[in-house]
Amino acid sequence: MIEVYNPRSTGIQLPDAGALVLGGRSPYTAPRDLDQPPLAPPSLLDGFPEPERVEARKTQYLKSLEEQVRQNVTTLTQQHQANLEYLRAKNEQQKRQALATIDQELLKAEMELDRRHDEQLLGLQQAAMRKKFDVAKEAGAITLEFHSRQTQEKLQYLDYELHRKFFEAASGQTRQPQASLPPAPAQSRPMGGSVPYTAEAHEALPGGTLYVSIQAGHNLMNRDTGLLGDVSDPYVVVKLGKQEHSTPVIDNDLNPVWNDGNSFTFSVGHEERLLDLEVMNSNIFRNDSLGRTTLDFRSLAADVWHQQRDLLKNGDKGELSYCVYFRPASPHG
Numbered sequence: 001m002i003e004v005y006n007p008r009s010t011g012i013q014l015p016d017a018g019a020l021v022l023g024g025r026s027p028y029t030a031p032r033d034l035d036q037p038p039l040a041p042p043s044l045l046d047g048f049p050e051p052e053r054v055e056a057r058k059t060q061y062l063k064s065l066e067e068q069v070r071q072n073v074t075t076l077t078q079q080h081q082a083n084l085e086y087l088r089a090k091n092e093q094q095k096r097q098a099l100a101t102i103d104q105e106l107l108k109a110e111m112e113l114d115r116r117h118d119e120q121l122l123g124l125q126q127a128a129m130r131k132k133f134d135v136a137k138e139a140g141a142i143t144l145e146f147h148s149r150q151t152q153e154k155l156q157y158l159d160y161e162l163h164r165k166f167f168e169a170a171s172g173q174t175r176q177p178q179a180s181l182p183p184a185p186a187q188s189r190p191m192g193g194s195v196p197y198t199a200e201a202h203e204a205l206p207g208g209t210l211y212v213s214i215q216a217g218h219n220l221m222n223r224d225t226g227l228l229g230d231v232s233d234p235y236v237v238v239k240l241g242k243q244e245h246s247t248p249v250i251d252n253d254l255n256p257v258w259n260d261g262n263s264f265t266f267s268v269g270h271e272e273r274l275l276d277l278e279v280m281n282s283n284i285f286r287n288d289s290l291g292r293t294t295l296d297f298r299s300l301a302a303d304v305w306h307q308q309r310d311l312l313k314n315g316d317k318g319e320l321s322y323c324v325y326f327r328p329a330s331p332h333g
Helices: 052-170 198-204
Strands: 208-218 234-240 243-246 263-266 273-282 286-298 306-311 318-329
Touching: 208 234, 208 273, 234 263, 234 318, 243 263, 273 318, 286 306
Parallel strands: none
Antiparallel strands: 208 263, 208 318, 234 243, 234 273, 273 286, 306 318
């Protein structure tokens, strides 16, 4: 702490200014007895410092004051520098702690990400192994069934040859091939009830042309693994009698929309009235059914497009949207 110079602290006693004022009481008193000689006045400079001494004391004090100020400035500068270093060290320590915390959080996040990646990779590998196993199992079953049918076919052919030779030997004639008989006419089911097939009913059902346009599937079942978007690969098989058409396969889609290869034309015979539509799931070896529906197109008005959206049988909540147009043949055509 800097001490301020105080002249009173030097111990120097200054003379009373009132004694120097004109008209004031003088320290010298003339003797009342005029017969006695006057006494010499006392000295006014006794105990008063001389100017040279005062100047020397002032110079010494100023020098001491400057030295004290210099020391205080040095101390203050050192304290300031120490405070700065402490503040910087504390800031660096806080930075290191913050970086360490960030590194720990980053390490935890990376470990969690690695864990999830390993789980997903393991799930994918397991799904692939299951898929390979299912494919191998299905291929083995199909191969086994093929060999079984092949063996049965050979046995049946051998049995046929044996019976043929026995028949030829017994009858002494060569077996003549028989012409295949046409299939028995099916019963017609007109609206309002079921009646037996008659020639009149056959003539009442004209032939014609049936146009079918497959549009979309909705909420179809998933027959695949379901992992990483691996879901059913649907396509639609449309049948009328022995005629059959199929749409293209749409991969991994439970709500497919067909825009190309989805329009078909059928020749309608007199006995045909039911259109069969089945949604299939395409696989490597054997395709699965995702549901089916049938339509009695003769119950609809002719020469007009009809929009249909049917709930698929054995298809859970799956639906199929399609359009049909039946154009009867001209009676005189």
